[in-house]
Amino acid sequence: MNDMLSNILLGLSVAASPEGLMYCTLGVFVGMVVGVLPGLGALAAISILYPITFHVAPQFALIMLAGIYYGTSYGGKTTAILLNVPGTTDAAVVCLDGHPMAKQGRAGVALFMSTLAAFKGAAIGIVIVMLFSPVIASAALSFGSPEYFALMAMGLLATTAMSDSGPSKSIAMVLLGIVIGLAGTDVNSGVERFTFGLTSLQDGVSMVVIAMGLFGVAEIVFSFANTRAVVQNISMRSMLPTRDDLRRSIAPMLRGTAIGAFFGALPGTGSTVSTFISYGAERKVSKTPERFGKGAIEGVVGPEAAANSADMTAFIPTLTLGVPGSTSMALILSLLVMHGMTPGPRLITDHADLVWGLIMSFWIGNILLCVFNIPMIGVWVRLLRIPSPYLYPLILMFICIGTYSVRMHLGDVWMVIVASLFGVAARLANFPAGPLLLGYVLGPMMEEHFRRTLLLSRGDLSAFFQGPICLTIYTAVILLFGFKLFRLSPLGRRMFPKRILDESL
Amino acid sequence: MxxxxxxxxxxxxxxxxxxxxxxxxxxxxxxxxxxxxxxxxxxxxxxxxxxxxxxxxxxxxxxxxxxxxxxxxxxAPAQGLNLRVLGLVVVSIAAFGLALESFGLFPACFVSVLIASFVAKDMGAAKRLIAATGAGLLAVVIFSMLLSVPVDIVTWPMEAFK
Incomplete structure (x- = not known):
């Protein structure tokens, strides 16, 4: 208990320092902006601001990127409720009942209650992160190379299993991502791999190039729509919920939080899946399921609590095992690598200030987001009225300078064009970009553990499958793929929550 | 199908x-x-x-x-691709890359935002110029002043004609 208290104080000394507060505010603000803008998601936002983190101390950079990450989901729901356009993928479910509420003139209540739900979900999520991270990290200290290889393989395959594209395409993207991650000079032998004699590739393909091209530019190309939105004004008075609203919301919020906390910590599932599951669960337990899709507050608060608690618990595997469960987490993990830290169970003890600073900044960030969302709602309503063609050129410019500023290398700007064209082509052909990035980040670490396992076992391939931990992990992988195949079967299609969304739309 | x-x-x-x-x-x-x-x-x-x-x-x-x-x-149907948008985006990035070393940060940002603004067909010339100038200034403030990225703000006309 004393440990926890000193950790909390250590964390606060970082998170509540003037710099910590500044970067946290900046992060959640940018997250809000990007979340509100339809089309751009957390990934694009993190990618675009990624270069700035090279000029900032790692603990603050981490606080900022994390703020963007959870800030987008608060922003996304605003657009979902007001315009029926999900600002982010997490917010797709909130459209179902949030927008009907807005049409009934209850947009204010929907915004208020969803913010409340989001905060409640996040708060419980943070407590779970605080309680479980140290335990999981110390349990993971005994992991060897085979275990890590298995964990990373699970991280990669789980994301593929949950991806919307076919398994063959997402696995192909993972493998390609690993190869791109390996490009450059090999640390062990000093041999150049996949550089094709280009000097700019000797240090490998820059993370920034991949992130900017695949997520930043490719997103812009597809969301550059010349639309002008019609948005109603929201007054503070209209946000007050009725007693009935509050009474109906308590249980869904708690259920949503639990669902989100569980799925957020699992690799590959994350907040989007948990919103679908929460919505499905609320409709199932409701005595009046016919109200869903017509403005039922339970359908707004449950998924919102789920999304935000999942956003928090998603940090557990990233911080304690060094295995990111989603693409956004992979970007956050690569930030640590970039600043010379080794992700893994030692991170939480070796860089306690960084980890606890981040965790405590979650509190500050979520409180700030409540302020942004309730008293300051008018700002976002106005932002929605700016036509996107005015904003996107600016974002594009940030991508250009950002990419250049990392290594002061014009070659990287040309590489962004190549990566963008690849990203656009991949999207057109339904090849998911997320798995590629995850492969890119985990690739070099996987190779290291691959080599080390073989070295220690003297070339015995069965070493990869020895020990209870490895076996458990591979069993989990097989179960995940079993679930995926089941989902694609006629019976699974009827049962999987995604269908609920399709029916309701 | x-x-x-x-x-x-x-x-x-x-x-x-x-x-x-x-x-x-x-x-x-x-x-x-x-x-x-x-x-x-x-x-x-x-x-x-x-x-x-x-x-x-x-x-x-x-x-x-x-x-x-x-x-x-x-x-799931692949999203429709607007070739005009793609073209403008690529040209805008390329223009930034070409202009940066010979003309400096401000001109590079100005040109790239100006080109990208042509995605909006109904924008007036004055509005485009104002947007591009504003964006360039913003870039200078954020990157040169706040983040002190060592890049020349304007090198033209000295460098370009060397």
Missing amino acids: KATHHKTDLLSGASILAVGLAISAYCMANLERGTLVEPGPGGFPLVLGLLLVLNGAISLTLTLIGGRRRAPADD
């Missing part, structure tokens, strides 16, 4: 196979494979290349047999 699906499936299977073959061939030709006890720099990439080949081969075979029913998730 059915025919086009079949065709895109064939195409994606074939491209996976081709990329896998290219990677494997590159590894075989240029990198040492090493042994199982001590894998060389080409060992792990070769495994990846071969897995890609396997993946591509399986998906091609399944498509050719035609027995496999399409996964419903795959039916």
